Amino acid sequence: MITSSPLYVYLQRPDTGQWVTVGRYSLDASGQLGRFLYAPSYLEAGFGWSIDPVNLPLIAGNPINATRYGGLHDVLRDACPDSWGRLLIQREHGLGDTAHSSAYLLLASNADRWGALAIGKSPKPSIAKLSTPKLAQLPELSEELLAMYERRPAVNPQLRRRLMATPSMGGARPKVTVQDGNAYWLVKPVLPSDTVDIPLLEHVVQRWGKAAGLNFAHTEHESAGSGSGLSVVRSLRFDRSGDQRIMAVSGASLLQTEYPGAAGSASWSYPVLATVLRQIGAPLEDSIELFSRMVFNAVIGNDDDHPRNHAIHYSHEQRRWRLTPAFDVVPNPDFTPSHLALQVCFGDRSISTQNILRDAQSFGFESQDHAKQHLETLLNDIEAGYEVVESMFTEGLRSLMGARLNEGIRRLRVDYSP
Known part of the structure; x- marks a missing residue:
């Protein structure tokens, strides 16, 4: 059966931080059945890391099929952008609503991708491309938020686009990842449609969970000016630690x-x-x-x-x-x-x-x-x-x-x- 051109899946090793090729993904002609095959080199090296302990056990020789998500394996769907990220990619690359999830997976920026996987068309990962993604820094975020509060033009247009929602964006909640030294934060601003201050509510509830003795992600809340309506929560990402x-x-x-x-x-x-x-x-x-x-x-x-x-x-x-x-x-x-x-x-x-x-x-x-x-x-x-x-x-x-x-x-x- 005819299949799509393969996409290669890369993993940043949890022990050394080196990028290695984990396997190969392809989609059959029906556009509904995906196949993932662990790379022989990955298996022969003795790496014991299954990238999905439930759906992708470390098996040699035979591809593992996927039918959910139109044939995209679950952990690869995890690495896809969410609804907000998809809308940004649609706007930037002109993808239609019927585009397969694998197209978004390939086009998504590796800078803020979730987890330790990356995708490419080459059998070997491009180390330079994967290792040095450019992210907005925390001071840039603070400067942009102040500019928004004072209704000034964008200091960082790309950051402003990711923080602002417009009617054409379909109501998806905007978010952006920013860096502060070795820490990475997911930032979400209030929306005009929110009936309450959702960023503040999320922040205090996260702190509430921690105060109750539960393991909740650390958050910080920022606002610009009393009564300005500009409210932002940032949540510390658990899938990043420095590089x-x-x-x-x-x-x-x-x-x-x-x-x-x-x-x-x-x-x-x-x-x-x-x-x-x-x-x-x-x-x-x-x-x-x-x-x-x-x-x-x-x-x-x-x-x-x-x-x-x-x-x-x-x-x-x-x-x-x-x-x-x-x-x-x-x-x-x-x-x-x-x-x-x-x-x-x-x-x-x-x-x-x-x-x-x-x-x-x-x-x-x-x-x-x-x-x-x-x-x-x-x-x-x-x-x-x-x-x-x-x-x-x-x-x-x-x-x-x-x-x-x-x-x-x-x-x-x-x-x-x-």
């Missing part, structure tokens, strides 16, 4: 489901994700952490906890995959959800104490009694964490989240005694 990129795989890939795509939502499940974590060698503390995040989302009303808002990354020091810090944890500001995006127990997304505890052993708890004890302690920690961050909210957000906390805690303590 070293870190392998990462989304929860959607681990669950072998598509996102976006309602057809796959039946398999979106916290208990299943916790089971997969243990199957790939993550420690028990990670599946317990996932349980705690599920409860936190239920309490604060974050129903945007879809599979791409969960992920794992590879720890070279520990020689295993670990749950990443929590990111994109943003409560629904318009109403209190009764369901989460992921099932809290097998087959049910609705928020209740019974559902949260039903499949507790899938998370690694010895019994439901142990899970109940953990839940009660966690609810106390969430309440205490709110007291730490309460003053960081504006008056309106404080009123919203105080009521949300009380309602969420009450809901999970109804008919329940530890």
Whole structure:
């Protein structure tokens, strides 16, 4: 069968930082079946790093097929730009809405690409091209934000384009990666359509999660001028450390489901994700952490906890995959959800104490009694964490989240005694 010209997949090694060719991807003539083959040189070198521990095991000789995402393997879809990045590529390169995801994968800038993979047409990676991507620096961001606040022309036009949303961009949320020494930050500004200050809400909730003892990504919040409306959150990226990129795989890939795509939502499940974590060698503390995040989302009303808002990354020091810090944890500001995006127990997304505890052993708890004890302690920690961050909210957000906390805690303590 006729296939497309191959694309080569490169990996930055987690031990030395050297770029190596991992394998080859091709798409058949139907445009619906993809094939990935690990490079013999990669396998013969004895590298033990599967780029996707669930869907792409280290197998020699035979290609591994993919049918999801129009034939793009899950971890390669992870490396594709999100909806905002796709719209920028469409504008720059004139791609149509029907372009295959592999086209976006090839055209995406390696500067802010997610994870440790890169794509090219050459069997060998171009080290110079991969190793020195140009990113805006944190001082440039601050200068551009000030210019936006003062309604001055762009200081850095490319950065301004990535920070500004226009009606023609389809409503996707703008974002950009900036660098500050060895740290990399994902920056997201407020949108005119936001009903509340979403960047501030995300920042304080991330701090709230940390104050409650959970592993949440570090964020910072910036605004320019009192009442200016210019509000920006930046989140520390977990897949970068200086020049070293870190392998990462989304929860959607681990669950072998598509996102976006309602057809796959039946398999979106916290208990299943916790089971997969243990199957790939993550420690028990990670599946317990996932349980705690599920409860936190239920309490604060974050129903945007879809599979791409969960992920794992590879720890070279520990020689295993670990749950990443929590990111994109943003409560629904318009109403209190009764369901989460992921099932809290097998087959049910609705928020209740019974559902949260039903499949507790899938998370690694010895019994439901142990899970109940953990839940009660966690609810106390969430309440205490709110007291730490309460003053960081504006008056309106404080009123919203105080009521949300009380309602969420009450809901999970109804008919329940530890």
